[in-house]
Each structure stands twice: as structure tokens, then as C-alpha cells.
Amino acid sequence: MKNLTLSYPPMPAGADKNVVKPSKAFKKYVYLSIGAILLFILTYLFLLCGSLAIAVAFGMVGYYIILAGIGFWGLLLGISLMIAGVLLVYFVIKFLFKRSRTDYSGMIEINAGDQPELFRFINQVTAEAQAPSPKRIFVSPEVNAGVFYTSSFWSMFFPVRKNLNIGLGLVNSVNISEFKAVMAHEFGHFSQRSMKFGSYIYNLNKVIYNMLYDNEGYGKLLNQWARIYNMFRMMAMLNIQIIRGIQFVLRKVYGVLNKTYLGLSREMEFHADAVAAYVSGSNQVLTSLKRIDIGHASYSTLINYLNSNYTIIKGWLICTPCSRK
Known part of the structure; x- marks a missing residue:
């Protein structure tokens, strides 16, 4: 990538900036996203308040049963009701x-000291795309480029800067003008304020997924509690029935969020394409897509060949057909 800045492709002459303005469909899905977020918030608050109310009711009933002093089984019933209420609230929160951990395997971070020409190139593209610079830049073997960031529930409330992943397979598949088009597309995502809504919906989907399907640890906790006494098992069954009702409501909201997220994601891709065309020219966008398809097919063929004919033994790449001779 030597002398990269000397051959920096200029922006198309007379490019119309109106092409990067959000379309009506884009705005429509932004509003739908806001509605979906509000729907989730109201639904979740309803479920949380309902769970707290049930937990308080269980706690009060259990407390009065214990005060009644009706013996050992009454004590167990009171305690089990209190525990059931606590576990129900825990399920909701x-x-x-x-x-949430970001998988950096297969990626190597680079910095301006190691690759000054590349960083100058990227800074110029971000300036033309009117987008913020990436927080960190990584390279990987892929025939692609992408935006990613560490996403968690708390990232909805605190700003999170985006990272850029550049595939070396991509660099070897396109020319410098096409590389600029691909980078401009990615920085088109950087410039999208609506990406925040996409982040909200993505994280809310993760919240619902956690309550619908990621329940292995909670199930083990419930089973351990249920094995202690038959009374606890009865309360665990009651707890499960209430949770099934909560999950029924969440599945409906999950469908709305997913449809909205997919619609917004599609419009965000269209907008990023418009930014790329504005910064680098539409021809560069089209030819880069064709070259990426060819590069990706070649990369996949090579990986499949290596997986079929070679194996790694103690750090050595061994030719499997050769070892059989």
C-alpha cells in the first residue's frame, strides 16, 4: 500500500448531494423503529410491574402463613412462596x-504508526462521507469489510464508537477506486444517526431472546430449588406457568421488533450505497460488488480445498492425501 495517498481517487465531478438524503422509505422505518422501541418499553414495564406485584403478593401470603404458625409444612409453603416471587422477578431482569463479549479471533488490530498511508486514505474518505473516524481498525482474511461495535444493554444509554474491519481478501480483489467505494459504503453507516435506532432494536431483541431462549442457567437454578422438597417443586411449576405467560407476550413483541429491524437494516444499506456512489461514483460501486463476488468465490474454494486435503497436527500443516501414500 505504498504511495497510496498519491493515487487517491477524486470525488465525481458535479456529484449531487441530494442522493445522500434519507428517502421516504428510510424515514418511514425510522418512525416504525421508534414505535417498536416504545412498544417494547411499555410492554416490558407492564411485565416488570406485574412480576413485582406477583412477587409482593407471594411474599405477603408467605409471610402471613409463617406467622400463622401452622407447623413445618406451613413454614415451607411460606418460604417457597417468597422464593418463587424472587425467582420470578430475577427472570424478568x-x-x-x-x-456481551466481542469476538476478535481472526482479526489483527492496526494503527496509524504501522500503516500511515492507509490511515490517511481512510481519514480522507471519512471527511468526504462526512462521517466520524472509526475507533479501532482491524484486518482479517475475509473478502469483505464491515462495521462492528461492542454492543450491550448499557450501550443503548452510553455512546459507543464503531470499529472497522478490513478484509485483506477484499484488498486483493479490488482496485484503489473500488476500495474507496467499499470504504465509503462502510462510512455511510458511520454517518447514519438512525444506526442508533438499529442498535436499540438489536439490543432489545437480545433482551427478549434472553428471556425466551437463553434460559439454561435459570432452568438449572429452578431445578435445584425444586429438588429440595415437593412443596418447592409445586411452587417451581407455578413459577414456570407464569413465565410461559410472559413469554407468550414477548414472542408477539419479538416479531414486531424483528420485522422493523430488518426493514430499517435494508434502508440503511440503500443509504450507505448512496453515500458510496456520491463519494466514489456509481460505476465503482457496481464493479467492486462484482469483484467481491469473484474474490469471495475464490476464497471459499481455497478454504474448502485446504479443509479437504490438509490438517493441522501440532502446529504443522499436513497434506492428508500425501500422508496416505
Whole structure:
């Protein structure tokens, strides 16, 4: 990538800036996204308040049963009701304790000191696309480029800067003008304020997914409690029935959020394409897509060949057909 800045492709002459303005369909899905977010918030608050009310009712009934002093089984019933209420509330808020980790395997971070020409190139593209610079830049073997960021429930409330992943397979598949078009597309995502709504919906989907399907740890906790006494098992069954009702409501909201997220994602891709065409020219966008398809097919063929004919043994790449001779 030597002397990269000397051959920086200029913007198309007379480019119409109106092409990067959000379309009516784009705005429509932004409003739908806002509506979906509000729907989730209201639904979740309703479920949380309902769970708290049930937990308080269980706690009060259990407390009065214990005060009644009706013996050992009465004590167990009172305690089991209290525990059932606590576990129900925990189910509704357990996503808060879910850790989110970004997988950096297969990626290597680079910096301006190592690749000054590349960073100058990227800074110029971000200036033309009127987008913020990426927080961190990584390279990987892929025939692609992408925007990613560490996403968690708390990232909806605190700003999170986006990272850029550049596939070296992509660099080897396109020319410098097409590379600029691909980078401009990615920075088109950087410039989208609506990406925040996409982040909200993505994280809310994760919250619902956690309560619908990511329940292995909660199930183990419930089973351990239920095994202690038959009375606890009865309360665990009651707890499960209430949770099924909560999940029924969440599935309906999950469908609305997913449809909205897919619609917004599609419009965001269209907008990023418009930014790329504005910054680098429409021809560069089209030819880069064709070259990426060819590069991706070649990369996949190579990986499949290596997987079929080679294996790694103690750090050595061994030719499997050769070892059989």
C-alpha cells in the first residue's frame, strides 16, 4: 500500500448531494423503529410491574402463613412462596447480568504508526462521507469489510464508537477506486444517526431472546430449588406457568421488533450505497460488488480445498492425501 495517498481517487465531478438524503422509505422505518422501541418499553414495564406485584403478593401470603404458625409444612409453603416471587422477578431482569463479549479471533488490530498511508486514505474518505473516524481498525482474511461495535444493554444509554474491519481478501480483489467505494459504503453507516435506532432494536431483541431462549442457567437454578422438597417443586411449576405467560407476550413483541429491524437494516444499506456512489461514483460501486463476488468465490474454494486435503497436527500443516501414500 505504498504511495497510496498519491493515487487517491477524486470525488465525481458535479456529484449531487441530494442522493445522500434519507428517502421516504428510510424515514418511514425510522418512525416504525421508534414505535417498536416504545412498544417494547411499555410492554416490558407492564411485565416488570406485574412480576413485582406477583412477587409482593407471594411474599405477603408467605409471610402471613409463617406467622400463622401452622407447623413445618406451613413454614415451607411460606418460604417457597417468597422464593418463587424472587425467582420470578430475577427472570424478568436477568438479562442485565448477561455479559456481551466481542469476538476478535481472526482479526489483527492496526494503527496509524504501522500503516500511515492507509490511515490517511481512510481519514480522507471519512471527511468526504462526512462521517466520524472509526475507533479501532482491524484486518482479517475475509473478502469483505464491515462495521462492528461492542454492543450491550448499557450501550443503548452510553455512546459507543464503531470499529472497522478490513478484509485483506477484499484488498486483493479490488482496485484503489473500488476500495474507496467499499470504504465509503462502510462510512455511510458511520454517518447514519438512525444506526442508533438499529442498535436499540438489536439490543432489545437480545433482551427478549434472553428471556425466551437463553434460559439454561435459570432452568438449572429452578431445578435445584425444586429438588429440595415437593412443596418447592409445586411452587417451581407455578413459577414456570407464569413465565410461559410472559413469554407468550414477548414472542408477539419479538416479531414486531424483528420485522422493523430488518426493514430499517435494508434502508440503511440503500443509504450507505448512496453515500458510496456520491463519494466514489456509481460505476465503482457496481464493479467492486462484482469483484467481491469473484474474490469471495475464490476464497471459499481455497478454504474448502485446504479443509479437504490438509490438517493441522501440532502446529504443522499436513497434506492428508500425501500422508496416505
